[in-house]
Amino acid sequence: MEESRLAFAKDSPPLAIIAAAKIADVSLTIDPSLDSGSVPTLYLRSGDFIHGINTILRYIARGATIPSFYGQDDIQAAHVDQWLEYASVILSGSEFEAACSFLDGFLTSRTFLVGFSLSIADIVVWSNIAGTGQRWESLRRSKKYQNLIRWFNSIAVDYAGMLDEVVEAYVGRRGIGKSTAPSLKENLQCSKVNTSGLEIDLPGAKVGEVCVRFAPEPSGYLHIGHAKAGLLNNYFAERYRGRLIVRFDDTNPSKENNEFVENILKDIDIMGIKYDTVTYTSDYFPKLMEMAESLIKQGKAYVDDTPRKQMQEERATGMESKCRNNTVEENLLLWREMINGTEIGMQCYVRGKLDMLDPNKSLRDPVYYRCNIIPHHRVGSKYKVYPTYDFACPFVDALEGVTHALRSSEYHDRNAQYYRILQDMGLRRVEICEFSRLNMVYTLLSKRKLLWFVQNKKVDDWTDPRFPTIQGIVRRGLKIEALKQFILEQGASKNLNLMEWDKLWTINKKIVDPVSARHTAVLKDQRALLTLTNGPEEPFVRILPRHKKYEGAGNKATTFTNRIWLEYADASVISTGQEVTLMDWGNAIIKEIKTENGVITELVGALHLEGSVKSTKLKLTWLPDIEDLVLLSLVEFDYLITKKKLEEDEEITLTSPILNPCTRRETLALGDPNMRNLKQGEIIQLERKGYYRCDVPFIRPAKPIVLFLIPDGRQQSAANK
Structure with a gap:
């Protein structure tokens, strides 16, 4: 300037x-x-x-x-x-x-x-x-x-x-x-959090010197649990005017691919996370291998050919491996076999030589390297060996200048391992700050289990509105501002909570309500005709605001005719002689209700515009009986599982009783002609029906506009209905 x-x-x-x-x-x-x-x-x-x-x-x-x-x-x-x-x-x-x-x-x-x-x-x-x-x-x-x-x-x-x-x-x-x-x-330390949620400090942090990192694995799209880690890192980077590194923890070629990398970057952008640079653990593969070999030469690591299941049992009981006391030369020979991906090497692991009797089992000689001959999505078949997360994470954190590593409390028992590995590597200390993992009711946050739903066609893809992925919940109608408020209100608390979705959707409603345009719709197969005997002989149009309290929503053209459509549910509770209010028009008195086999076929009434709106019991939405009405598909979603909390070791199969049999319900409706102008992603309120996000806008008359119902924290699930 x-x-x-x-x-x-x-x-x-x-x-x-x-x-x-x-x-x-x-x-x-x-x-x-x-x-x-x-x-x-x-x-x-x-x-x-x-x-x-x-x-x-x-x-x-x-x-x-x-x-x-x-x-x-x-x-x-x-x-x-x-x-x-x-x-x-x-x-x-x-x-x-x-x-x-x-x-x-x-x-x-x-x-x-x-x-x-x-x-x-x-x-x-x-x-x-x-x-x-x-x-x-x-x-x-x-x-x-x-x-x-x-x-x-x-x-x-x-x-x-x-x-x-x-x-x-x-x-x-x-x-x-x-x-x-x-x-x-x-007043505050990383482990002591203000109960209001937001005001938290990083230990030893200095303004302008803090560096944090958000390190997702590219094995799936980001979900609401990852959002907590990403937004907290972003919060601290901004609070201390420091740096934020986005690092892809790409150490397992069996699970990772470029589609996930591209969409994680898209998710980060959707959340408004501002980062300084993007790095990959694979950028450090040569240095990681040098460090592994150095630790072997120093006697701080060894190569073990013990079968995996036996190794797990020995770690559980504190029994040393038969390979633990191999000579450096023997270990280096096996290390070469691993690097070359030979038959012998494929059976080996590099393990840290820590303490097999430590009460903290994460310190019982953890695995640092393992073989994998599947091509890596970035480096192809260059390597046959890959570091574990536990080995690579502290090494890369130290090299990239990270000052504070935010980790969820599920890693708590591995914090000692993190510090011990840094110490054995001879690298500087990186402060770990813990926060509680975000758990949501009736929700799967394991990428492996989410992948099962994708592979078994239980959802359309990773962006399905029933998924807790960032793209899924945004597609369902969640505003990122609501997600940020929901997550940052919890702050870096270590308290483990099973959170209700209702709270998040209630916050969302407060954000969308003041600015969402209002439109009208009636169910296509559940409507009743009201003929107004003194209604306008020729239809006329009035320009009305799309939101009475928010000019930014613009205007809509509303047609007034002597034949209008009501919701059948409304028509069924009206009695002859009753005065009702037609919203945005005025009062009308119902003179006659025609039925056939107990089903209402038509109502006949007369406008009574001088009547008091305050005196009527029923305030009715309506649509004119004109050809320009648009076809709508109103879609409502429910949880994918019926169990409030799934255990870590609980698997899902096609016959699992916890699979919800009804997760999507679609209802055809007719909407006012102004809805032809809805844009994809636009959020509106259908009067007396709820808030909706436009997923598929108007294309042609025979193809419906697809609107996804946005939960408001109070609605019943589709299954209960």
Whole structure:
């Protein structure tokens, strides 16, 4: 952004603009020469100028290089705008303490005001609070609003040098980042997590020096469990202004392929994870082999030809292998056999020589290398030996400069092994930080078991909406913003919980409801005709908003006729003489109900538009009886399994009783003609039916628009229905 001059009245410096410019690294010439009461003005080198505090703030935010400084999308940008207006009106007026109370409640489970990273909203609100001087200091010392104080201190600590300078110059105080309350770094450790979920620190972490990594194996698409690891790594990289490495742990050619690599990168992009580089463990194969050979020569590893099952039994009982005391020469000979993939080599494993009597069984001479003659998806048939995850992970972490390795608590017993291997390799220590594995009810998160469903045609593919994959749940209608909020609310807690999907879908509903356009549909085979005797002789059209409270949803054209379709379920509860409300039209009185063999064939009524909407019991959706109605396929999904939690060793077969026999239900409906314009991925609400995501848009009249029902946290499963 070009160098600019900021002019303002000396008695009212725009603290928020100056602070935002500092954070965004925008060079400003300060000119406090305007008359008292004048509006701040930003003069650009080009000769243009911008008036007004919030207008200038938006200009700075849009031009900043800080990620998401004006929000990640249009919705977040709108939230930023709301905070800009709020800060200037409330925080500087007589309602200051009430505003602080509101902010304290709002920040109960949030680190930032908008989204999951610093935005200009944080800087503006922070500046307005700091600008009140002693008024805020009195509240801060009282420790009355702990969440607000925690947020205020966090920003002050992270940007102390910049903000101290601004506050000292324009408020007359220094050391704004200091507090009588303990700082985050004093108060929190990796193993101690604030119950609000988000405020967690990495041990020994320094701003600008942290490096974390997200290391998925390319043996399937990413699912919601991987999302937790990815988003937490992204959170810490942004929080400490550090680096995030995406590393493919591609050490098993039997399971991995390029399709999975490509789609994992796609999943990462969908989640909005910002990484610095992409690496592969296979990039380090030569160095890993050198390290394995070095450990063999040092007597810290040996080659074992014990059959696999026997090896497992010996590890369980603490019995040493007959090969454990082989000479270095004998081990190197067998190592060569392994490298060449000979018949003898294929029977061997390289094992670490640790401690076969250690109570922690992961330290009982773990396997470092094994043979595999299947071609690798990146390096082809160049290698016949491949490192295990336990051997490769600490080595590559150390070489790539990782400072903190986030791992789920299922690896807890292997942490000692990780540190011991680093020690034997002579490499620097990498801090392990644990978080609990995400488990969801009625959900499989084993990629091996998910692959079974794909291979046995129980789902269409890895993107099937019944799958917990990122692409699957997004296709079902989940917004990534909801996923982030759901996961980051849990933080890096080690508590093992079986989470309900309802909570996630409830968060999602709060995000989609304010912006989703409203449309109308009736079930194709369950509808009843209502003839309005005083209805319009010729159809006419009105332009109505697609969402009454959100202009951004646009408008729709609604046709009014004297013959309209009602849901049969609605028609069946109407009685003769009853007054009902036709939504977006007015009242009507039902004069006659025609039936045949107990089935309603037609209703006859008359419009009563002067009637009170408040007095009617039934508010009915309806569609005009016109040829332009579009064909819809409303699809509802259910869990793939009927058991709430599947055990690790519990296998699935085609005859498993836990397989849900009914996981997809499709119902044909008719929708209003405006739905021809729906785009793939667009989320709408069908009035009185629920929220839907458009999976297949309009192609031709005979082919239905496919809409997937989005759970809202309250609906019954299809199986129960």
